[in-house]
Each structure stands twice: as C-alpha cells, then as structure tokens.
Amino acid sequence: MCDDASEKIVNIATPVMNKNDRFAAENRKLLGEKGIYTLNLISSPGAGKTTVLESMARFFGQRMAVIEGDVQTRRDAERIEKAGCQAWQIETGGACHLDAHAVKHALDHMDLSSEELELLAIENVGNLICPSGYDLGEDMRIGLLSVPEGDDKILKYPSLFSTINVLLINKMDLIPHLDFDVDITIKECRSLSPDVEVFTVSARTGEGMEEFCEFVESSFS
C-alpha cells in the first residue's frame, strides 16, 4: 500500500468493527429475505434471559427459533427445546460476547425453511459490557435487567443501555423484598435511549409476559 518505498507512514483508515458489521449486514439480509424478525437479548448472567425465552416459546411455539450463546454447555438450548422451539447452541469457548460471524455459522446449520417461522431470538452471553459493541444483524435489541441487580445499573453500563430498543425489567415478583426504583430506572434509560419501550415482567409468574410477546408480535406482523 506504500506509494513510495521510502514512505514509512501507511494509511489504514479502517473501522475495527468492519468485519463484524459486514457479517451483520449479511445476516440481516438473509433473515429479511426469509421474513424472519430477529431479537438480540442482552443482560448480566442470571438476569433471566432463558426463562424469558421459555415463556416466549410457549407463546410463539414453532413460529420462533432460538440461538443460545453461552461460554460453555448446551443447557440453555435444551431448556428451549423442552419449551417447544428449535434451538441452536453456540458455545463461545471463553469469548464474552457473540459476534455476527458466530451467528452466521449458526444460521448455516439451522433449518430456517419452515413457512411458519417468523421470529428468531438470540440469547447473548451473559454480560452487560462486551455484547454491546457487536451488531448481530438483529432488528430489535432488548436489554434485560432483573430487579435484584439494583436500580443503579443503567448508568453504570451506558454503552449497552444507550443501544437498546426495548428494556425488559424482569423478576418483578421479587420487588416487595427490594428497594428497586422502577421509575428512576426508566427515566435513566430514556436519557440514554430516548425511544426505548419498557416492559416490567416476571418470567417466573408470567406477569406482563403476554403484553411483551404481543408487542414483539406487533413489530413484525
């Protein structure tokens, strides 16, 4: 790339996320062509992503497929299959986030041909920091925060909560035991993502889940 052999400065001018973003665009195109609407679910470990997806699996049935991202084990994919949906497990083997290339591989292996299929949910690796910089090709990014984690998390993890379309506040059944302030959480989240939609749910009791599922459904139908 040196025009002049004696030139020691070489222009690179390349965004570091270029490769990921290219794969994300490919995923978005492929899924769009198949008429599949895609969600990227991000939260800290144990906030309830898989439990939310089990509840969604009961609502959507065969209309939904799931990609599970975990550092190790097929446990979450097995839980989703039991709940009635096709599931593909990505084991990142140490990586703290999914990237668009890993999702592309998963899509190559999954059966996306069913006429019924209209929703793909991707459960990211439990982590509030690293997944935020990686576009997977999703149509909707959902940040999930469970009330035992505390109501100070939004502003502590702005690089995630400034990129979400939907905030799902989970484990609302536990709120009587905690001092979690829902209103402050929503206000702080709106300061980072002005257009964010907020749902308060308990994936355990099912409270609020139908409203949330209907919202997701209305986003693609």
Next chain:
Amino acid sequence: MHELSLAHDMTRIIGNVLGRKVPLDRVNVTIGPLSGISPESLKFCFTEIAKMEGFGEPELVINLTEAKLICLECGTEYQARDFYQGCPECGSISRKILSGREFTVDSVEIDEGEN
C-alpha cells in the same frame, strides 16, 4: 470490554493492508468516548498481541474524540467526553447520540530499520 479481541482485530486489519508482518514504530487509532473501549486496557492488550503477531513493539497512539449529541429538550448540539454530561444550555440529559462510538485504525508507522 473485550479489548483482547479488539487488539486481535487490529493486527488482522494492519496485516491485511500491509500484506506482510513488519515491526512498527507507531499505530495511530481513533476512539470515540461512547465506544465502551478502555484506552488503558487496549494499550495493554495491543502491546502483547502486536509482539506475538510479529509487529514488534509499536507505541499505540490514541486520538480520543468528543461525542456529538443533540439535546431533545432545547435542540442544542453539543460535545461530550462521556455519557453523563448534560446539555450545556438547559441541563437536560435527554438527548440523541450523533457520534462518539467510532473505533478506527488510522495509520501505522513502519520501523525505519526495515525499509
């Protein structure tokens, strides 16, 4: 953040553009303050990875930009170094992010001994 994997991505990009592995003097990057990247952590990771990948021991020079935001209360466009700075006109923290997440490898300076 995942500075280690970003450092790997950087050496991959540099290797692709140069078409070879040569010791470097400097690597110049631009980082937006809302990118979530820790400059210190990136420097640490990049130093290790660059050496491992055959690019010598370049200095990583980081150009940290300011984010551009627009206040949704009063419409003022302003610059900020983090997510917490409110509108300088009305104090509101309700705003839209116009830029500030960028992360690019701008240029590299090849160790002259190699030319």
